[in-house]
Amino acid sequence: MPIPPNDLIERMLDTVHYEGSSKHKLHPHLFRLEPFNGDRDDATLCDEADFRPDQMADIPTLLQRGIRAGLIGHTERVLWTVADDGWIFEARETNRETARFHGYPVLPEESIGRLVFDRFANWANARGARADRAAADTCRLRHDFR
Amino acid sequence: MTDRFQILIEPRPAAGDPATRRLAVRLGDAWLTQLIRRGSDRPDRCLEAPPLPLAFWFLDNWWRIRCEPPPQRDFPAQWRLAHHLLSVGAGYPWPNVSLWGEGSRFAVMVHADTHNIQRSLRFVAEPALEYVASSTAERAIDTFIDDVLQDAGSDCDGLDQEYRDLHAERADPLVSRWRRLEALLGFDPDGAPEAVVAGYETMSERFGVESIEEAALAQQGGHSINALQATLGAAEASKVILRTPSTIDHIELNRHQLHPPWRLAAATAAELRQRLRVLPGPIRNPRLSEVLGIRIDRLATQLAALGALRPSLARRFRQRQQTCAEVPLGPWQTL
Numbered sequence: 467m468p469i470p471p472n473d474l475i476e477r478m479l480d481t482v483h484y485e486g487s488s489k490h491k492l493h494p495h496l497f498r499l500e501p502f503n504g505d506r507d508d509a510t511l512c513d514e515a516d517f518r519p520d521q522m523a524d525i526p527t528l529l530q531r532g533i534r535a536g537l538i539g540h541t542e543r544v545l546w547t548v549a550d551d552g553w554i555f556e557a558r559e560t561n562r563e564t565a566r567f568h569g570y571p572v573l574p575e576e577s578i579g580r581l582v583f584d585r586f587a588n589w590a591n592a593r594g595a596r597a598d599r600a601a602a603d604t605c606r607l608r609h610d611f612r
Numbered sequence: 613m614t615d616r617f618q619i620l621i622e623p624r625p626a627a628g629d630p631a632t633r634r635l636a637v638r639l640g641d642a643w644l645t646q647l648i649r650r651g652s653d654r655p656d657r658c659l660e661a662p663p664l665p666l667a668f669w670f671l672d673n674w675w676r677i678r679c680e681p682p683p684q685r686d687f688p689a690q691w692r693l694a695h696h697l698l699s700v701g702a703g704y705p706w707p708n709v710s711l712w713g714e715g716s717r718f719a720v721m722v723h724a725d726t727h728n729i730q731r732s733l734r735f736v737a738e739p740a741l742e743y744v745a746s747s748t749a750e751r752a753i754d755t756f757i758d759d760v761l762q763d764a765g766s767d768c769d770g771l772d773q774e775y776r777d778l779h780a781e782r783a784d785p786l787v788s789r790w791r792r793l794e795a796l797l798g799f800d801p802d803g804a805p806e807a808v809v810a811g812y813e814t815m816s817e818r819f820g821v822e823s824i825e826e827a828a829l830a831q832q833g834g835h836s837i838n839a840l841q842a843t844l845g846a847a848e849a850s851k852v853i854l855r856t857p858s859t860i861d862h863i864e865l866n867r868h869q870l871h872p873p874w875r876l877a878a879a880t881a882a883e884l885r886q887r888l889r890v891l892p893g894p895i896r897n898p899r900l901s902e903v904l905g906i907r908i909d910r911l912a913t914q915l916a917a918l919g920a921l922r923p924s925l926a927r928r929f930r931q932r933q934q935t936c937a938e939v940p941l942g943p944w945q946t947l
Contacts, residue, residue, distance in 0.1 A: 489629060490703060502628075503628070504626065504627035505628045506628060507628055507629055507660035507661060508649075508705065508733055510704060514730060514732065556703070558703065573705060575698055575708065576698050576699060576701055577693045577696055577698070578699060581689055581693070
């Protein structure tokens with residue numbers, strides 16, 4: 467995960483938007499999403515991370531948190547964030563022209579989680595708000611990062 | 613021990629995400645993608661996921677997968693990113709399998725799929741460590757990417773160009789040697805400091821490629837070359853010389869190529885004992901000093917400084933010294 471330049475961070479803060487994906491929800495209608503058409507594949511479900519419909523309103527803030535912390539992949543088409551309950555989420559570009567991203571949880575055994583956490587915790591401690599530091603602490607406990 | 617390793621793509625009859633296929637990884641008679649979905653009691657040997665992220669992951673990490681065994685102590689996150697199938701991510705749960713090359717052989721390690729959260733599926737392959745020939749693994753990955761390209765057509769998101777670039781690197785001896793060194797040092801392509809890789813290249817001319825690659829793997833990272841130079845300095849300053857029995861050089865390791873490391877080591881040790889006429893059981897210091905041609909008191913007192921010098925490098929060092937069968941003594945040189 468390269469350290470992103472400040473102008474990229476500023477640009478992504480302005481342009482990135484969230485658009486929920488029915489594919490990653492067991493019951494899309496509860497999240498006010500269109501029903502999933504056809505048979506499901508084995509996509510990771512947000513429900514597995516105990517993600518609730520009322521948390522949808524927090525997602526823009528979470529995306530901004532991840533971008534400010536520099537949790538941006540080398541292609542800029544992937545970024546990460548850490549939720550207040552310690553879950554790490556990955557957001558992937560759905561549409562390049564509109565900069566729409568959809569998201570899903572990073573499974574606890576995925577190695578990217580450790581790298582995301584390390585960068586996030588450093589940022590939260592150096593420049594984050596109290597809520598960011600609390601999220602880092604919760605993430606450490608949830609994933610047993612030492 | 614097997615020579616069958618395949619990554620297969622099957623069409624998905626059901627309607628849904630048009631990018632999704634049925635993916636299967638086969639090792640011998642085992643399906644590493646075998647899984648049970650929640651609410652079903654029937655195992656399925658295929659994961660239903662898009663193949664493009666897996667193909668890109670193979671290309672992005674090809675040199676490290678092919679050349680970089682795990683570090684000696686554990687599986688750190690940076691290593692797992694490049695070797696662990698779970699790292700493909702992209703919103704799908706991939707099998708808990710690690711892949712790495714060790715020269716002419718290629719390891720496939722299946723980890724237990726254990727987790728403490730409710731999941732929509734669980735992989736059921738038994739934990740195992742198996743080896744296949746590296747040529748088999750290369751062919752399996754190439755065939756998979758060919759299949760993905762054929763399946764995706766023009767909608768391959770640049771995979772075709774990246775694949776051509778990788779083939780060009782593999783075909784170029786100078787580039788592939790550079791990439792191998794980067795991988796052995798634990799870096800992604802173009803991720804290693806140029807001075808470090810260039811330093812190793814220069815040392816390859818003095819000590820030989822095989823020895824230097826072994827040294828790079830033993831001490832990964834940006835400070836690797838400094839550590840190696842310090843170790844070589846200590847070796848050159850040492851006054852302790854031992855005589856390696858010439859019988860060691862003629863033990864043929866490739867005969868047991870697909871054995872796991874511990875069986876390889878046991879077979880080699882048994883053969884060495886036979887050649888040296890050393891009986892099973894502990895080797896007493898007097899006999900060891902006799903075999904190595906060194907004073908018995910040196911065995912207890914002169915081990916620390918040369919700890920990081922690798923065996924093959926020591927052999928090169930011996931040749932450079934022009935002292936025939938004499939090398940500095942390091943603690944790895946026990947029987």
